[in-house]
Amino acid sequence: MATDTDHKDTSGPTMITLVLITLVMLFLGLHWVRQSFPDLASYADDSACVDTRVEAGQTLHTRDILVSVFNAGQKSGTASATMKRLEKRGFVAGDTGNTSVAGGVRGVEIWADSVNPAALLVAKQFGAGTQIVAGHDQLGDGVVVVIGDNMRRMSAPVESLVAEEQAYICGPPVLQ
CATH class of the missing domain: 3.30.70.2390 (Alpha-Beta Plaits)
Known part of the structure; x- marks a missing residue:
């Protein structure tokens, strides 16, 4: 049977892992937001021909x-x-x-x-x-x-x- 002390042993490392994942995602999100959008004119075709x-x-x-x-x-x-x-x-x-x-x-x-x-x-x-x-x-x-x-x-x-x-x-x- 699990005791309260068993949960306390895993909750610290779980919390640290979740904080690290959040920081990595925050870093990647800020990096992607700063990137310029592609030039849509390069995708446009003036002619359907x-x-x-x-x-x-x-x-x-x-x-x-x-x-x-x-x-x-x-x-x-x-x-x-x-x-x-x-x-x-x-x-x-x-x-x-x-x-x-x-x-x-x-x-x-x-x-x-x-x-x-x-x-x-x-x-x-x-x-x-x-x-x-x-x-x-x-x-x-x-x-x-x-x-x-x-x-x-x-x-x-x-x-x-x-x-x-x-x-x-x-x-x-x-x-x-």
Whole structure:
């Protein structure tokens, strides 16, 4: 049977051990608090684009393409409504918003640095005669769609196309 003297023999060393642990944790805590925070700008990526190489003969799918949509017309909500339709077709959403364009955009224009398979696949969503225009500032990531007030209905969905030549496209980031 344990007596009071048995408890007194272990309570001193236990108390010393607990005080030492507390002092070590206090020292470590003060050390960590004094450390500077990491530069969050180094973690930020200004672009959601990942340059992706597409080979001639490779099939490109809507899920491989990042699209941004901007409204250059007077009808409110056109950009977000069009983005939702493109997302339903499998495209990856980039930016949406409003823009003003000198000279205006009557229907739909696809703004891309060059005619590439990504721009062609996006243009097919809006039907024959949709213009792909180079030389504009990039308003958003990926293939940029600019919509005017005279946009007609989107054509039948086109889910993929075969690249005729090698190109680089703006693809969505891949989660690993």
